[in-house]
Amino acid sequence: MSTATPVIPDSSPIVLEKAQIRSWKAPIAFGIFVLISLILFFGFPRHGTSTFKFTETTDKVALPNLVVDTFSTTVIVTIILAILTAVAFYLSWQARKVSLWLVIGFALVFMFGFLAWAGSGELPVPITGLLLGTVSLSVPLVFGALGxxxxxxxxxxxxxxxxxxxxxxxxxxxxxxxxxxxxxxxxxxxxxxxxxxxxxxxxxxxxxxxxxxxxxxxxxxxxxxxxxxxxxxxxxxxxxxxxxxxxxxxxxxxxxxxxxxxxxxxxxxxxxxxxxxxxxxxxxxxxxxxxxxxxxxxxxxxxxxxxxxxxxxxxxxxxxxxxxxxxxxxxxxxxxxxxxxxxxxxxxxxxxxxxxxxxxxxxDPIKATLAALLFGFATNLQNVLGTIGSPVPSEFMLMLPYIVTIFAVAGLVGLSRAPAADGKPYIKS
Structure with missing residues (x-):
């Protein structure tokens, strides 16, 4: 009894294509923040100048304050945010990972524009105090995240x-x-x-x-x-x-x-x-x-x-x-x-x-630490905005840390995979 060996014709090659997985979470979140920028910076424009203060009177080395035109800064910031959003959409379309550094850069640019808008014509924004409070409020978050x-x-x-x-x-x-x-x-x-x-x-x-x-x-x-x-x-x-x-x-x-x-x-x-x-x-x-x-x-x-x-x-x-x-x-x-x-x-x-x-x-311990610092920054931001007399409603400032948490986990985290056996009890067979 003979068996026939299947032959695959040369004209019909087998092509193995790599499955493409696209995550649109980060680009969509970027787009939402661009929309927020348009509403804040153009729907409620603020004119004048904004001052960023980098040193306190007790510091041994004094740095000059940074004074920027509020409206021009918010326009430039919005353009940069739109460009970064387009980059994120392109990366997702190509089934490529949106880098954490792109997310960090986007957040820093947005926050600079937001602080310029919120601090226009008011007291100077204390950058050292903002960062110092961020580290202090992040301590329990970092230890908890590491655990x-x-x-x-x-x-x-x-x-x-x-x-x-x-x-x-x-x-x-x-x-x-x-x-x-x-x-x-x-x-x-x-x-x-x-x-x-x-x-x-x-x-x-x-x-x-x-x-x-x-x-x-x-x-x-x-x-x-x-x-x-x-x-x-x-x-x-x-x-x-x-x-x-x-x-x-x-x-x-x-x-x-x-x-x-x-x-x-x-x-x-x-x-x-x-x-x-x-x-x-x-x-x-x-x-x-x-x-x-x-x-x-x-x-x-x-x-x-x-x-x-x-x-x-x-x-x-x-x-x-x-x-x-x-x-x-x-x-x-x-x-x-x-x-x-x-x-x-x-x-x-x-x-x-x-x-x-x-x-x-x-x-990841390093990335979790950065995330904890982000949440600590959001918590301290409400204190700083209240100090400089920002027009942002106090009720919104109280919600700010939790809003950032929701956006970060639901929007910016993108595709993530927990340890495969996380949450699964092991029964020895």
Whole structure:
């Protein structure tokens, strides 16, 4: 019995075409901001001059103010935004990725035009103060985002960042007050974050409960518990239990004298310097060490990791705990570095914005940090606009951080892929 061998004629070649995937999120978001620019800058034009102030009277090196014509600046800015939008549409049409740097450039240009429009004829826009406030308000967001990156790179969705921040804030306030040491308060905040993470890890990894549900329940639990203890314990004797020492400011010699950059980055307290170290350590650890390789492997393909001898669930458990320690350290900033005392629900949803930074940053520690800085900038912008007497309604300024969060995650993030096993429990066969 003979079998015929199929022959493919030369005139009918097999052509394998690469599938093209186009994402229109970023171009559409760019277009919306161009429309906003047209409405603001031309529908409500402002004339005169706008002043940008780069140094304060206490700075050792003074820089001259930048004075620009308001209407001309807004026209130029709108043209540049339209060009960048056209570039984004072209890249998407060619099924090419819209670079993060293009997004950052677009945001900087738009913000320059918006500040010129909002500050026309009013008090000068304090650039150093704007950036300094951005870094300060971004500290808990950065720590929370780094904790989220560590946890989700290992395959566990960390919706409980809000609870970890709040627990860290509460415990650090009480511990630092009782001991009189901010250092003990920082350590206690990390322990509190770990304890919240233990519960998340136990239920989601050991008992296979839905990770999102566990995270939401933990947020509610920690919020209720800290509010109850604040009312029944801390508020009864605030001087004894809720008056922690503030983190001292440690300016770095020479570097702190650099105009703009010095006061913003190198005239801070220890928790900001720990933030710089944490960003580098998490990035280096994830992509340059065996620990990072193991962590990413259990988040991408736990079955393959298991076959080479990696204990998947144990790796996930301990790294979720590490993520909680990092986020808890961010919670300590509220009570030891910012407010100076604990109050009910003082994190005010910062954990959810940190989770949005993780998604916007595409589960990369550097990009998540940039996203956290963007949200911190949006939060501080409302304070600056109120100070210079901007015509922007105060109600809109209160909504600004959350509007930016929605646009960033829903519009600017483009195509993104979470770790393949993120949110999926692993059952060893």
């Amino acid at each position: 989220g990156v560590i946890s989700e790179r290992g395959g566990v969705v960390n919706v409980a960042i809000e609870g970890q921040l709040l627990a860290g804030a509460f415990v650090s306030a009480m511990t630092a007050t009782l001991t009189g040491s901010w250092a003990v308060g920082l350590i206690a905040a990390m322990v509190a974050g770990v304890l919240v993470s233990f519960v998340l890890a136990a239920f989601s990894i050991k008992y296979l409960v839905d990770q999102v549900i566990v995270g939401v329940v933990l947020n509610v639990l920690v919020t209720g518990l800290t509010s109850f203890l604040y009312s029944k314990v801390l508020a009864q004797d605030a001087a004894l239990l809720n008056h922690p020492p503030r983190l001292p400011e440690w300016p770095i010699p020479v570097l702190s004298d650099i105009p703009i950059i010095g006061p913003v980055l190198f005239q801070q307290s220890i928790i900001e310097y720990l933030m710089y170290i944490a960003i580098f350590v998490v990035w280096f650890g994830l992509f340059r060490t065996r620990w990072g390789l193991r962590l990413r492997s259990v988040g991408e393909h736990p079955e393959a990791a298991d076959t080479v001898g990696i204990n998947v669930n144990s790796t996930r458990f301990w790294n979720v705990s590490l993520a909680g320690a990092v986020a808890g350290l961010g919670g300590a900033y509220f009570t030891l570095g910012s407010v100076g005392a604990f109050s009910k629900e003082m994190t005010a949803g910062q954990g959810f914005i940190a989770l949005a930074a993780v998604i916007f940053g595409r589960w």
